[in-house]
Amino acid sequence: MCPQTVFTFLFVWIEEKVEGARNKRIHLDHQPFSLQKVLKKSVKHSLWLVIATITALTFVGYFTPIKTLVADFATFELGFWPLFFIVFFTLCTYGNAGWMRETMCTHMCPYSRFQSSMFDNDTVTVTYDRARGESRGPRPKKLSAEQVKTMGLGDCIDCNLCVQVCPTGIDIRNGLQYECINCGACVDACNGVMAKMGYEPGLISFTSANALKGKAAALLRPKVIGYFIVLLCMIAALSFELITKKPLDIDVVRDRANLYRETLNGSIENVYTLVIMNKEQHAQKVSISTEGLPKPVFHGKLSLTIEGGQMVRHPITIELDSQSIEQAVTPFSIIVTNESGDAVNSDSTFIFR
Numbered sequence: 625m626c627p628q629t630v631f632t633f634l635f636v637w638i639e640e641k642v643e644g645a646r647n648k649r650i651h652l653d654h655q656p657f658s659l660q661k662v663l664k665k666s667v668k669h670s671l672w673l674v675i676a677t678i679t680a681l682t683f684v685g686y687f688t689p690i691k692t693l694v695a696d697f698a699t700f701e702l703g704f705w706p707l708f709f710i711v712f713f714t715l716c717t718y719g720n721a722g723w724m725r726e727t728m729c730t731h732m733c734p735y736s737r738f739q740s741s742m743f744d745n746d747t748v749t750v751t752y753d754r755a756r757g758e759s760r761g762p763r764p765k766k767l768s769a770e771q772v773k774t775m776g777l778g779d780c781i782d783c784n785l786c787v788q789v790c791p792t793g794i795d796i797r798n799g800l801q802y803e804c805i806n807c808g809a810c811v812d813a814c815n816g817v818m819a820k821m822g823y824e825p826g827l828i829s830f831t832s833a834n835a836l837k838g839k840a841a842a843l844l845r846p847k848v849i850g851y852f853i854v855l856l857c858m859i860a861a862l863s864f865e866l867i868t869k870k871p872l873d874i875d876v877v878r879d880r881a882n883l884y885r886e887t888l889n890g891s892i893e894n895v896y897t898l899v900i901m902n903k904e905q906h907a908q909k910v911s912i913s914t915e916g917l918p919k920p921v922f923h924g925k926l927s928l929t930i931e932g933g934q935m936v937r938h939p940i941t942i943e944l945d946s947q948s949i950e951q952a953v954t955p956f957s958i959i960v961t962n963e964s965g966d967a968v969n970s971d972s973t974f975i976f977r
């Protein structure tokens with residue numbers, strides 16, 4: 625579930641397809657510039673950039689209608705901010721998965737820091753079975769189990785493959801380390817080695833320290849109960865938010881250029897822009913009213929339909945008889961109500977003098 629790992633593995637997979645296995649890639653990096661090297665590097669970086677751009681488009685598409693976004697992107701008609709964020713997230717993806725990789729995990733990832741505070745000996749995590757693996761060392765494949773035992777060796781043949789595949793570059797045989805992101809790459813690598821050697825799999829596996837010692841895991845531990853209560857509180861808070869969610873949202877922006885204006889018949893006008901958001905997926909018909917103003921006269925539509933998920937900016941002018949205004953600044957509310965009677969309001973002021 626870690627996007628950093630998923631993208632890193634995807635980028636490494638492309639790197640392997642274009643430049644070959646790890647030793648070939650190191651060899652290529654040390655070679656002087658040649659047509660073949662430039663070609664391979666260009667293909668790799670182009671593919672990385674294509675994936676990074678698709679990722680950025682998808683991500684920005686969560687905040688703006690994606691059909692228009694993709695069409696505008698393809699026809700070079702993007703506005704400044706969508707273009708800025710697409711370029712920004714493209715560079716982030718390309719930099720993170722292509723160049724930074726495990727640096728992100730070891731220095732910036734909050735997950736590994738959380739893990740260490742939540743751990744205890746019953747936590748299931750990627751673990752090296754020290755008792756079975758040590759002492760480590762190479763041996764001919766044809767040796768029998770008894771011969772290996774006589775030599776004082778455990779099951780680890782010290783091939784270092786688990787370290788080579790680790791995206792954060794750690795050696796899991798040194799025990800639990802905060803850099804470990806539980807990706808399981810070392811588990812797969814080591815199981816492959818065990819299969820080749822004719823040994824049982826699971827020298828590195830998802831297990832707990834207590835399970836390795838043969839102790840049964842206690843499910844109802846104080847930490848588990850504590851975290852369960854915290855989780856329940858979070859679910860309750862989220863459910864409350866969802867249940868009490870308003871289908872509309874409103875923001876009122878006053879016209880700052882003219883605080884008020886006087887009409888020919890002596891009335892006073894204030895101009896506002898209502899920013900109304902439809903939070904539902906379907907269209908909503910809404911009506912606009914006010915509370916706290918003496919006999920307001922409106923100029924502008926008081927009823928409009930907003931498409932699902934859309935936000936509209938709706939200008940409106942409110943006119944008051946100057947005789948009815950008692951103070952320079954009159955606070956009042958603008959209320960937007962839908963057909964089901966759900967209402968949202970925003971406070972504003974009517975200014976005169």
Ligand code: SF4
Pocket residue numbers: 750786789790791792793794795796803804805806807808809810811
């Ligand atoms: S699970 Fe293994 S490969 Fe993955 S980060 Fe942890 S030690 Fe490294």
Ligand code: SF4
Pocket residue numbers: 757760779780781782783784785786787797813814817827828
């Ligand atoms: S992959 Fe397995 S056998 Fe090889 S060094 Fe790591 S733990 Fe030992």
